[in-house]
Amino acid sequence: MSDKQTKSAESAKKDHGVLYLGIDLGTSRTSVAASNGVRETISSYVGYPKDVVSRKLLQKDVLYGDDALAHRLSLNLFRPLGEGVIQCKAGDTPDSSQNLRAARDLLVEIVRRAKPRKDELVYAVIGVPAQASIHNKDAILKAAREAVDSVMLCSEPFSVAYGQDMLDDVLVIDIGAGTTDLCRMHGTMPEDADQITNTYAGDHVDEELTKRIRKKFPQAQFSVQMIKTIKEKHSSVMDRMEPVEVLLPVQGKPTPFDVTDEIRQSCRTLIPPIVDGLSKLIASFDPEFQERLKNRVLLAGGGSQIKGLDTAIELLMHERLGGGRVLRIEEPIYGGANGALKIAHDMPGEFWKKLR
């Protein structure tokens, strides 16, 4: 090739930027951090107008996030992710295909919100739960294929640790809506034995809170979404917390209810399973480094926003394991996405090309 041709080829190459995306595809929220500085998060809801009338009213074919929730009565509403993975089973059942379609649309939307330029290649790393099955990963890959040029999956807690530059002797607790992932990092890629996933997460707190409020105030009327909003606003495990008084309708009349204790007790249900998991991971680690591991516990995910959770875990660790120190990451919503973005950026170029 002549010099001129080489130069033109190089200039053509430089005309096409590379947009890296780190995506945290969560049960409750889907977040993206992009190499153009854009960061976006939306609730993981996708809604399709129920009929022609609702389509005409909404003027849209698909609604996402809070917009979808606000118009849920006129929509077929999907929450395509459950327990951190796309809700689809093998075989082409109607529910599976609808969830897959919703997940695909959600990914396309979150990529669109990252504002990629049309002439840019889009390379994405998507965080998936530590113990997602091969079938779930397949579903996520299928959903992502339409939205990006090349995609890789990686374990969510690993991406959080990578984003924090804490790759050695760290225990990551990633509390999502569907699952809580615990992951032990010891300078190499975590293996199956280094990871524990349980379903004591945000959705579990919602269920607990619903049960407790229903039991204590049987006359109160509320929906899961209302419970979720209350939880997100007031969640705390502290002994001394501000009284939480919420207005719930009773026979159509908004009535105040004190749900302070219900919220505290519901949120506290997360702590024992987390410390159980931590105990297992610490006990099965090299005894020489167990002390160091105990003192480097990283709390991440939307659930880490529960007030006093880090201190409460420390207290139970002290009781059961003789000590421990929990650090809360600065950006719970974008922790996974930031880490995934960092992985995407650091990944060698030839790897991306091979997976295109």
Place this chain on the structure above:
Amino acid sequence: MRDIRPVSSERSDWGLFSPEELFELMRVECTRASRYGYDLSCLCVSIDRLGHLQDLYGSTSRAELLDALHELLKSSTRDSDFPRCMVDDALVALFPHTGTGGALTLCRRVLKGARRLGFESDGRPIQVTFSIGVATNRDAGVRDLESLLQQAQAGMALARAAGGDRFMRQEQASNEFDQIRRELEDLRSALDRQGDVVREAASVRRVLDLADLPGGGQALLERPEDREFAARMAALFGTGAGSGPEAEKLRQQAIEFALRGIHEERRRSIERQMRENEGEVDTLRRRVAKLNSSLAATEEELRRVMALKDVDPGVASIYRTVQGLSADAANAKARLDMLNRIFQANVELRQNLQPGSVPAEIRAKKDPDHE
């Protein structure tokens, strides 16, 4: 959207309405069409190379041409098919109760009329052509007057970019653009395939040129069947010819001669094939170059249309090329190892997901969700 001004601002006898009134009339017509569900078309007509014609024949020619355009449109349509406005140097008109079919018929009529227009300057005839953009209220993305006008303007811009003297709908232009892109992709892959053949043939030729046949090129041109052929020849000579050194020499010469002939024929065949391939590659290169320039022009026009429609072009990434982990990064080796393992895990995942790679029952055992 560009500044809209009425026809009356250009010439006072074209209408009695102020610009705002005309635009309001258009909006009312559009809303009415939407409410009663009838068809409404919008034509955006411009004179091709108007600026150039004005430079050549003076500013009065511009006014004359615009008058002619207006008169032509007026004579080609019903009296009720107004209001109309000037947007830059283009005439925009609404046509109530006119669907896509009717609008396209009107376009053909206007283009035909334009070709019949007779202009002269210093006794020399001037050929005038129009570019027309068409949009209807049934088109995807048309919600109100603004979007209708934008689509018509976009169509006109594309018609102008395609050489003028034609009408275009934005949808049609997008399809053509996709078609060009697909064709280009096909050609590129064909060129790649052909390039492989040529490279192979070129390497053969280099070897052939370097080799002094039949000595050096033997290795390349010899094939297993040649040895079989030589053995058969030897056997044939052995049965018929006598013995002795002369007979042996004669036998060797005959075999060599026959083999040389075969090799020469093969060389000619390879070179012929190579010439044919080179010709085809050259043709493909020319086609790719043409399509590339066409694609570049279309992309440029699409960028312009996007700017016109105020479409968000996105935010540019700070990276122009693929990055990768810096060698100076902390724990670079360990990190690279982790990234490598993530990559390997993804490669294995894809391999496992390929149909037939893992038996369903094994996968089902691995995967509790698999039913």
